[in-house]
Amino acid sequence: MPVVYVENVNAYEGIEITLRGWVYNKRSSGKLQFILLRDGTGIIQCVAFKGNFSPEQFETLDKVTQESSIEITGKARKDARSPGGYELDVAGFRILQQTENYPITPKEHGTAFLMENRHLWLRSSRQHAILKIRHEVMKACRDYFDDQGFTLVDTPIFTPNACEGTTTLFETEYFDQKAYLTQSGQLYNEATAAAFGKVYCFGPTFRAEKSKTRRHLMEFWMVEPEVAYASLEDTMQLAEGLICFILDRVLTRRRAQLEVLERDISVLERISPPFPRLSYDEAVKRMQAAGSEIQWGGDFGGGDETLISEQFTSPVMVHRYPSEVKAFYMQPDPERPEVALCVDVLAPEGYGEIIGGGQRIHDYDLLMKRLKEHGLSIEPFQWYLDLRKFGTAPHAGFGMGIERVIAWICKLTHLREAIAFPRTLYRIYP
Ligand code: 4AD
Ligand code: MG
Numbered sequence: 365m366p367v368v369y370v371e372n373v374n375a376y377e378g379i380e381i382t383l384r385g386w387v388y389n390k391r392s393s394g395k396l397q398f399i400l401l402r403d404g405t406g407i408i409q410c411v412a413f414k415g416n417f418s419p420e421q422f423e424t425l426d427k428v429t430q431e432s433s434i435e436i437t438g439k440a441r442k443d444a445r446s447p448g449g450y451e452l453d454v455a456g457f458r459i460l461q462q463t464e465n466y467p468i469t470p471k472e473h474g475t476a477f478l479m480e481n482r483h484l485w486l487r488s489s490r491q492h493a494i495l496k497i498r499h500e501v502m503k504a505c506r507d508y509f510d511d512q513g514f515t516l517v518d519t520p521i522f523t524p525n526a527c528e529g530t531t532t533l534f535e536t537e538y539f540d541q542k543a544y545l546t547q548s549g550q551l552y553n554e555a556t557a558a559a560f561g562k563v564y565c566f567g568p569t570f571r572a573e574k575s576k577t578r579r580h581l582m583e584f585w586m587v588e589p590e591v592a593y594a595s596l597e598d599t600m601q602l603a604e605g606l607i608c609f610i611l612d613r614v615l616t617r618r619r620a621q622l623e624v625l626e627r628d629i630s631v632l633e634r635i636s637p638p639f640p641r642l643s644y645d646e647a648v649k650r651m652q653a654a655g656s657e658i659q660w661g662g663d664f665g666g667g668d669e670t671l672i673s674e675q676f677t678s679p680v681m682v683h684r685y686p687s688e689v690k691a692f693y694m695q696p697d698p699e700r701p702e703v704a705l706c707v708d709v710l711a712p713e714g715y716g717e718i719i720g721g722g723q724r725i726h727d728y729d730l731l732m733k734r735l736k737e738h739g740l741s742i743e744p745f746q747w748y749l750d751l752r753k754f755g756t757a758p759h760a761g762f763g764m765g766i767e768r769v770i771a772w773i774c775k776l777t778h779l780r781e782a783i784a785f786p787r788t789l790y791r792i793y794p
Contacts (some may be wrong), residue, residue: 370406412454463786493621524745553590557772590761663689669716721762728752
């Protein structure tokens with residue numbers, strides 16, 4: 365007898381099959397029992413008729429509890445009213461484990477409780493939908509770059525130096541040396557871009573963000589392309605294209621999950637290139653007009669980004685921030701050296717920054733000067749300086765935070781739901 369996944373049931377209409385999964389929900393009405401079986405690929409209603417079982421068997425099935433593991437045998441039948449379009453007439457079943465006291469019930473639970481039970485919470489339809497979308501987003505990122513001839517080159521997680529400032533470094537022992545968990549693969553991407561031309565890395569990155577916000581995780585995933593000979597404008601186009609590609613993929617392949625989340629899909633459908641481009645100067649003026657205290661020269665806080673991103677229905681590209689507030693490696697604008705050739709992409713609906721990037725300093729002396737100004741010791745950056753000694757050329761790239769993109773697409777209130785096991789300021793369990 366074929367063992368089938370719920371998502372494939374349509375190919376087995378009228379044939380006796382076995383499904384293996386967990387009891388998602390259940391109700392009975394005297395002669396009939398209705399079991400919602402989930403197996404990770406879908407949910408199907410299984411109907412057991414009293415007349416087909418011994419009284420003991422029927423009683424056992426009646427007592428089966430939520431999240432018990434169970435195998436059910438029967439024939440699938442088309443049923444327009446059921447969610448997957450099919451129902452299963454139960455001929456037999458085997459309970460692998462009768463679950464007692466499953467902590468997450470259909471009633472409302474508080475976030476702290478759900479986070480404590482994150483390992484179980486993942487089974488709920490909402491969390492399931494979010495993580496299916498996450499998978500689609502990650503696959504879309506890879507396809508987008510692969511289709512354009514990029515090479516995926518993985519960058520290390522243990523690193524000897526800081527990329528994004530020394531205040532958010534996670535320090536660890538590396539035998540008799542100090543090491544830091546990577547904040548970004550960018551510096552290594554710059555080396556591999558000189559070897560492969562167009563590269564990207566895609567992996568977990570780590571930041572000891574000491575403030576508790578809905579936009580920060582300690583461990584998050586980033587996809588980072590880097591292109592030799594690219595300019596700021598090139599990298600902005602690449603970023604715009606990536607976002608459109610991801611949206612298109614999710615809208616075509618994960619519509620059902622967006623519906624589970626009750627996402628307003630039309631808002632996402634309306635987004636199309638070109639995205640508005642706003643200089644930092646213009647952004648500051650807009651923020652001031654909207655009541656922000658920000659002055660030229662300051663970095664945007666979460667509230668400032670929200671102000672801007674609420675004013676647009678599509679992502680906005682804010683470019684040319686003051687060099688002062690940005691990382692040491694940013695290339696100054698030759699026309700206006702006080703600003704950097706950089707871009708932040710802010711997602712709409714108040715979500716704020718999802719991408720940061722720009723052109724990198726390619727001149728040896730200027731890079732050396734900046735490292736010193738930022739109080740960074742030169743020795744661990746020797747290899748990075750080498751890239752400016754041996755065939756240096758302009759180059760640019762960016763990093764996109766995967767959880768930020770998912771939070772926006774799924775309209776989540778907090779990043780913690782965008783990853784299976786979030787690492788947050790006060791929680792490392794489970
Ligand atoms: O703007 P950031 O700091 O840029 C970089 O790390 C560059 N080195 C990337 C590059 O050019 N290759 O971070 C990039 C993105 C942000 O736009 C945001 O989406 C995400 O990473 N991000 C975080 N996501 C979740 N939690 C955090 N603590 C994050 N910090 C940054
Ligand atoms: Mg940034």
